[in-house]
Amino acid sequence: MLSSIKTNSNHWVVVIDGKPYNFDATHPEYEGLVECVKVGDAEGFVSLLEIGTVIENWSEGKFDFHDGVLYYEGEQVASQPTERIISMIKNGWDHKPMLSYLDLLYQNVSNRAVQESYNWCSHKGLPITEDGYLVGYKGVVVYTGSDTKDKMGKDLKTDDLVDKYTGNSYRNNVGDEVSMNRRQVSDNCNEGCAAGLHVGTYDYANNWAGYGGKVVLVKFSPADIVSVPTDCEFQKMRVSKYTVIGVAREILEEDVYVEDEEDYLDDQLEDDWEDDDWEDEDQ
Numbered sequence: 001m002l003s004s005i006k007t008n009s010n011h012w013v014v015v016i017d018g019k020p021y022n023f024d025a026t027h028p029e030y031e032g033l034v035e036c037v038k039v040g041d042a043e044g045f046v047s048l049l050e051i052g053t054v055i056e057n058w059s060e061g062k063f064d065f066h067d068g069v070l071y072y073e074g075e076q077v078a079s080q081p082t083e084r085i086i087s088m089i090k091n092g093w094d095h096k097p098m099l100s101y102l103d104l105l106y107q108n109v110s111n112r113a114v115q116e117s118y119n120w121c122s123h124k125g126l127p128i129t130e131d132g133y134l135v136g137y138k139g140v141v142v143y144t145g146s147d148t149k150d151k152m153g154k155d156l157k158t159d160d161l162v163d164k165y166t167g168n169s170y171r172n173n174v175g176d177e178v179s180m181n182r183r184q185v186s187d188n189c190n191e192g193c194a195a196g197l198h199v200g201t202y203d204y205a206n207n208w209a210g211y212g213g214k215v216v217l218v219k220f221s222p223a224d225i226v227s228v229p230t231d232c233e234f235q236k237m238r239v240s241k242y243t244v245i246g247v248a249r250e251i252l253e254e255d256v257y258v259e260d261e262e263d264y265l266d267d268q269l270e271d272d273w274e275d276d277d278w279e280d281e282d283q
Contacts, residue, residue: 002042016042021049026069028086051089059099072106080118088255097256100132105222116189116228120237126201127257133219135257136199136237137248139164139209140172140216152178161214161244170197172216172244179241185226186238192231196238202251204235217252218242219259 004014010025014037023033029048036045052065062073070077070085081102088095108114120126127135143162150156154171161172170178178197186194200208205215220242228237245259 002037002040002045004037012037014045016046021045023049029090051086054089055085055095055099058096059103062103063099072102075106077102078115078118081121084255093255097128097130097132100130101128101134101222102132104132105225107223108225109223110187110226112189113187113225113227117222117225117237119234120228121222127252127254129219129257129259133221135217135219135245135252136242137202137205138172138199138216138218138242138244139205139207139213141167141209141213143168143171151180161216164208164210164213174216174244174246177241177243178218182224182226182240185240187227189227189230192229194229194238196226197240197242198236199239199242200236202248204232205248215248216244217246217248219245219257 002014002016004012006012010030012023012033014021014023014033023030027033027049029051032048033045036042036048055063055065055070064071064074070082081098085095085098088098105114105117108117121134129135140161141164143156143160144158145156145168147155147157148168150162150171151169152171154176156162156168156171162168163170163172172178180197185196188194199205199218199220202215209215220239224239224241226238226240228234
């Protein structure tokens, strides 16, 4: 049994089996809820109304969702990640990785980095891992010099993957963790060419790698984002730490990236790239 009352301000009170429910036009499923009321679909109505409860129950109170707005420990979350979470729930996808991502993001010591990250993460729609880490791309080259060690003390020998800018500073083989002191990473988004560990979109990394280079997949914590330069339409960001998780064969289209190291360990890029003279302080 479903009955309803609607005010002139589009606020609804719906009563189902004697229990009242309230919603208005700010609810992300407003149109669907109205349709359920019209056709008398009580079960569908309750299911759509409970989007916020799904989030709150998982997060044990860290997240609060009401009136179409997502909050993290009382702080309003930006519209981009909120909309992505709602979309994932509506399409039946697991939204927990996105919430884990936000949990890590709000551990970032720089509020400016948090705000800048939305331009890159949400706009480009790059995937996240099941534990909330972001996945991006990095253009690297094959090392051809004599045996030595990189800045982090890792052995560097012929055919290892290495950063392109210096050619010997950071080994980037699958499984390598690369890091530098956060305070040494430029936090000025207006500096396009500056110190830092750079991660980008597939197009950016592909162009940077150039002919004969390779594109690797890297994962990093949102807490380690330092800045998002504005010089290339937010296609790259500077971080203080990342881990190489594979060699990229194509653009990832999944919202959530499930690591399968065995699939990537021996993969090599088959595509050739046109050489592009990109100048950057990429390390």
